[in-house]
Amino acid sequence: MAVPLLLAGALILVPQRRLLNRVVLLAALTASTAGGVTLVLGSLEGTTLAHAVGLWPGGIAIPFAADMLTALMLTVTGLLTTTCAAFAMAAGSADRPFFAPLVLVLTAGVNGALLTADLFNLFVFIEVMLLPSYALFVMAAPGRARPPASRACDCT
Numbered sequence: 001m002a003v004p005l006l007l008a009g010a011l012i013l014v015p016q017r018r019l020l021n022r023v024v025l026l027a028a029l030t031a032s033t034a035g036g037v038t039l040v041l042g043s044l045e046g047t048t049l050a051h052a053v054g055l056w057p058g059g060i061a062i063p064f065a066a067d068m069l070t071a072l073m074l075t076v077t078g079l080l081t082t083t084c085a086a087f088a089m090a091a092g093s094a095d096r097p098f099f100a101p102l103v104l105v106l107t108a109g110v111n112g113a114l115l116t117a118d119l120f121n122l123f124v125f126i127e128v129m130l131l132p133s134y135a136l137f138v139m140a141a142p143g144r145a146r147p148p149a150s151r152a153c154d155c156t
Contacts, residue, residue, distance in 0.1 A: 001064075001111045004028050008104035021100040025085055028104055032111065033078030039071035050117065065117035073114050081107055096139050102132040 007028050011021060042049055043066060052061035066074075085103055088094040109129030116122050 001108050004104040004108040008101040011101045016097055018095055022089055025100040025103060029082040029085055032107055033082055036071055036075030036078045039066045040075055043068045043071050062121050063117040064115045066115060070114050074111060077110055102136050106132040
């Protein structure tokens with residue numbers, strides 16, 4: 001989850017280059033998918049993998065937990081995000097400014113929401129997931145002029 005966030009920050013700091021954005025985006029999404037597959041393989045026997053981020057005591061740390069359902073959801077999410085990003089690149093939508101960083105932040109939010117084992121952090125990751133989705137939605141909306149104000153119609 002931290003890798004897409006760090007890469008999104010790095011892409012924002014460097015000048016916008018089309019090829020660099022595409023390579024970093026596809027590499028990060030492929031790595032996310034590979035991480036999901038690794039978690040699937042690690043939880044085949046019904047084990048639940050858990051980790052407290054920051055090594056703080058319980059109640060303060062951000063607890064992450066992955067079971068088979070979480071691992072499958074991460075894998076499917078990674079596959080779908082990679083496919084959608086490749087389609088956006090083929091359609092030319094990925095050439096818009098900040099497309100790649102927004103997709104990476106969205107991916108980090110989804111992965112965090114799936115992995116967290118804490119209700120508070122679930123709400124935090126949902127917000128992290130929603131903010132870039134709003135920006136991507138606005139970027140994808142076709143640019144239309146505002147319709148003219150309607151005049152009063154005397155229909156009698």
